[in-house]
Amino acid sequence: MSTKYLKRFFKPRSIAVFGASERVDSLGGLVLRNLLESGFKGPLMAVNTKGYEQVYGVTAYSSLSALPEMPDLAIICTPPDTVADLVRRLGTHMVRAAMILTGGLSMNNPMTHSSLREEVKEAARSYGIRILGPDCMGMLVPGSHMNASFAHTNIRKGRVAYVGQSGLIGTAMIDWANGQEIGFSHFLTLGDGIDVDLPSIIDYLASDPATHAILLQMDRVIGPARNFISALRAASRNKLVLVLKSGIIADGRMQPQLAEGIGHEDLVYDAALRRAGVVRVDTSDQLFNALETLTRMKPMRGERLAVLCNGMGPNALANDRLQAKQGQLAELTEATLEALAPLLPKHWNRRNPVDLNVDATPERYAQAISILSKDPNVDAILSIHAPTCMAPGVDTAEAVVKVARSTPRNLLSCWMGRESAIAARNRCNSAGISTFLTPEEAIDAFMHMVDYHRNQNAMRQTPAPYQISNAPNREKARDLIRGVRDSGRDYLLHTEACDLLDLYEIPTSNTHYAEDIDGVVSIASQLGGSVAVKALHLGNMYPFYYEKAGHLRKFDMALDLFSMQEVRHSTTKLAYRVSERYPPEALLGFAVQQMKRGFQSLQINLGITRDPVFGPLVFFGVGGYVVDALADRNLMLPPLNSALALKLVKGSRVYRIITENSYRPEQDVKNLCDLLINLGQMAVELPELKALEINPLLLNKRGLLAVDVSVSLGEAVELSVSPYPERLTEYIRLKKSGRPAVLRAIRGEDEPAHLEFYNQLSPESIRLRYFYSRGIPTHQELANWTQIDYDREMALIVTAPKLNGQGYETLGVVRAVTDADNIRAEFSIVIRDDLQGEGLGVMLMEKIIAYCRDRGTLMICGSTLPSNKGMQALAKRLGFINSYNAEEDVVDMRLMLHEPTEDWQILRLHH
Template sequence: MGELSTLFAPEQVAVVGASDDDGSVGKAVTENLLAEFEGEVFAVNPNRDSVLGLDCFASLADVPVVDVAVVVVPPSIATDVVRSAGEAGIKNVVVITAGFSEAGTEGATRERELVELAETYDLNLVGPNCLGVMGTTVGLNATFSPTSARPGSISFMSQSGAFVTAVLDWASDRHAGFQNVVSLGNKAVLDESDFINYWGADPETDVILGYLEDISDGRAFIEATREVTQDTPVVVVKSGRTEAGASAAASHTGAMAGSERAYEAGLDQAGAIRVDRAEQLFDYAAALSGQPLPDSDTIAIVTNAGGPGVMSTDAVGGSNLELANFTDETLTALSESLPEGANIYNPVDIIGDARADRFESTLDTVLADDNVGMALVLACPTAPLSFQALADAVVTKQRESGTPVVTALMGGSSTNAAADTLSEAGIPTYFDPARAVDSLDALAEYRHIREREYVEPTTFPVDREQARAYLERAAERGTRQIGVEGMELLDAYGIPTPDGAVVNSPDEAIETARRLGERVVMKIVSPDISHKSDIGGVEVGVAQSDVRDTYEDLLVRAENYQPDATVVGVQVQEMVDTDTGTETIVGMTRDPQFGPLVMFGLGGIFVEVMEDTSFRVAPVSERDTRSMLDEITSAPLLHGARGREPADVEAIAEVIQRVSQLVTDFPAITELDINPVVATPDGVAALDLRLTLDTEKL
């Protein structure tokens, strides 16, 4: 992939399939380019002499110089056009044409050919099946959208072309402007990570927005976004919050993960701000592009209306912000300046007869308070109040203080001129106070993202060759499901396990039990029986005298439960004192987009009932694992709730990191559960294992 600057700011654009037929995409794209584009437009159509006053070229080979080729020909010849673009030395190709991977097997074959051509000729290829691209610095509208983007500092990408047209129409009424707009389409070559990387380095882009239905390469997205968000916020609507595919999973982790868990973890680790609605997307963009970041998460509210003040207070309660506690000096100043009946505490109600000057003096006092990180000015229309004078005052005080301020002007057309004044100064205006609070919350969230310190994952000394040898032996046997018989895999990666062995006769069981102590744990070992406890397949505290009978009983129970189950043997394991410990689970499922998704949570037999879990995309760092431990609802159990001695959380964190390293090293491991991992004050012990292996990936 080459530099994308000429994609969004070209000097010459050729429309292959240009047309003057009413209703055609070729006509719409050509008209849009002729309307505003500052460079040259070339029409390519071998069946026409001219289109919309432009002389037609028979092919791209005949056009002198082209920065961007826009392809709107039928899918059957689109690949030939892309090949001709590559042969002509054109580096940017926008394939608007549909009929590729979204259209079945034949279309998927065409799309693979596009990818091969892009690799051969080093093409920046957008699409196929897309609306096109826009670059406002040169008036570029290489789309068939009926609305062009207004100039601004937002760069916007969307996987839905229809969403782009809706957003542009909506934004034109609200004076929202864009630097670049791209419809991603099928993302055959260029995807969201490519544009994030480019816009992150673009000084004219203040905020990156995206509507995404999926992410092509989760790891690339995390790495790109994590770096870019140090300077440029990324706000994303990710549609499709389903957990499709979880029902087919073999492990506890897989059953509880689903694609949504992976996206939640991936977007968070990337530092992207995720929103649920299109309105939030642009609300947040307005604040992030126009206001400085707050020094704290505290908010002051200044209002001339009690009811809306309560509404905004409720919104703060539902956010990650908190109402600022004013200093005594601030309270004294407000008491002296405000009339009787005003409320000097936060939210500050300066009552309904307030003019703009009262707003101004109150805001001046509040913004001078070191306990105030940001402010909301909330005003309803009254006879004494001039919204325009209020807007002028807010602009002045925000600039003087350097503190982020947003406004909620709860009126109709009477607020329009004031809203324009505020917008020109980068101060967002909303009708709903809750939207204003949410936007300030986004500023605070981005500040926290900027303050994150990325820590490289620890690489532990492990016996990778021992682990590989074990997995290869399993693959040679055709084994896909591995249970407790695979504990040596955990041993190879330094994950503490109890002493024990898998045995195949009562005599072996007795011999192993004598070595391990007076009482032992015995478990049926079968890759076909997932929940051993449900069938009586686990016996705890077996005395030496009962080992033989227990061995026979376990085999009978397995036979009765599932006669065709493969039974590897019986595991005899040393007892672990669980009375002083907490049963946890460490697991992994491999997500199609993000790769290994590591889980930690409350474990034991009720793990899927409780679903008290946290997830991260591997590889995870020590900092990631500490966050995972704190996120679960039952975290107090680990830290010594109700007089319990705290568990060894350092040891738990290390187990999670070692599992992360294991599943990163071996992509053939598609699912894994270590349940339970018993966490005690003196360390941890992994008591059971279930692993799914893709033998073709070894």
């Protein structure tokens, strides 16, 4: 949904409340009263069929057609069976936004036998009217003087937006925030979300200048996961986003579905939210504390924390929590220690946390904070106070508030206790200083900010160059999967699974196959040495089968067999055990390998699984026994690049084992990252791949080796993160010079070349591209330009080998950003000055036009300065209609790619 249409909800010029009366139990009456008390500036209208003349002083009308004007926003509080018809009538009167507070729309219409909810959805779509709700609490927007909700009280104006799925958690948040004197830019809950969904709201808030941070309370993802992840990724690049994810109570109708091999859906949500660059909080307390921190903290300069208190006990609690959360305690400079010394007892340990002693006065607190705030090694300060008769809380709070106003550092405060600490907390709340009940709460809140910045750094880390170019093998892999599917199987045979790994350059152990015991003995005699035998059956063709069956993998294997007598005896026992569990038609013979003992091998468990909500996931962790694998199964949404793969490895116990034991840890980690990137590519290129498990993968001084693998297949599914569009790659030659080049989509690895490209542009080219003169882009800007979300944006570049043979260079770039409804794509283009006349502009524009046309975009448009005659001529040559926009002093260029087929599309094109 295009965010510009959400303005009718958040900034309506007029509002009509349907179903408003002065009855005590009237939902519409409560909403109308809240609108009046919040000081809404525009016209208010009440609609009620009972014939009231006024409702709380607002003129009432008996029907929609009786209204003197059609409202920007209709708020519906009428009975469930009237809602769908009312939405139709609103649509015929050209009302474009409706908020439904009515609940109970899940029941069926006795006349049509369809749910009332679906009838409302269809009515809204037919007339192009946007719906928020049903069954939502409404919305509060202090900047618009609007409390269009049934909340029991209004909210203060602030910089944090709150979006929830639970109305009751929302009202509790309002009550708590008012008690803490904290405000919001927007506050709303979505209810059933049949039209205006969470991604749309996130997109709107991400572009709202009054919103500095976003808090989300959610229990599930409604709609495509890709839209949700895409919106979160875009928002978190510019604003802090925190999510409180709760579960759904199973009631027999809604049992949670889990990804194979994953014990709890929380692990999946953690991975998805981490991939989107947001911070997850686990409890409502943490959400409240996060709101406290978000509202009052200044932008972070780093994560080194100084702690001070009038006693070591609370300092120890804070330090323990900081270490448990992997935070960083600031190391104080010698100058700071010397400055603090006169304030503290001689027995002071000259370390952080700082013990001000039990007799600390308000003045000593203020002086210590002032000294710490000047230390270049300190990024933030936590001031803890425990009540004593020598350290009055309120007086100390006054001193802390005074010094906090003069320091650029973030200051958090903790006033321990209750009766004597309330006044001190209230003083800090009024002064806008974050305050907490316990040292642990303060550390948790601080670490939310730290986690956000760590996530952002990881998201913007420039990936190392990595090229996957093995097209023939990838086509063979597709043929392999297609052939198995055509045969009616939903699993790969062991030999096929090994072949699949080979096609993706994942080394596999040399495996031999036998149909019977004699065949196993014959193979073992030829191999020599110690061998391993695995009984193959229909069960262990599927990944994670041993977790489901509740028995150990060893029941299907015999290891360390030296003599032929051992081989025959053990294989016979294997055959007997398997025949007890499976019928003859499910027995698939035996696999024989030489044992891979020695070389200090580390066993790793990794592969691909599939979640019902988020689709394919790459997992990685320690291998071996089932309990070990489950305890260390880390997840990441594919596709992966080198930075994401490294983050996945570092999140596992495997990384610590490698760094402590390997004689070449960097090479081992790189090899694992390359393998994980290949697994991610498999998930991208083989959408029918349901699950793939390598267990174990051996890591030793000889490298990596997949010992065992199983693969299952299913219906093709979509990834939550749009993969790199390899299909757009095209090999070209420049028009005049004939120089060979590649036209392709941009990648994160292109950041260094993109900076070099930018530095080669003339000041005039930069002015024509950005409409103003600007300096060298920062790493953050370059990361935003190169690490794009291919689902909502496309940047195509022309790249070629440098003339000196040292690497590649970028020659030109065209970019198109498409709105959420795929109505308009806005383009921009820039070519290096020394390459004008090589035909790059035409090639890039034709490519981006074709791309937008193929994805069904209705119109591609752009703007340029009136002085940019070259761009105007190029656009006209390609079929664009150019027109001067006097209001913004630009030339607008528009090209229709498809004709609209529905009324709502026509309306969007004309607004």
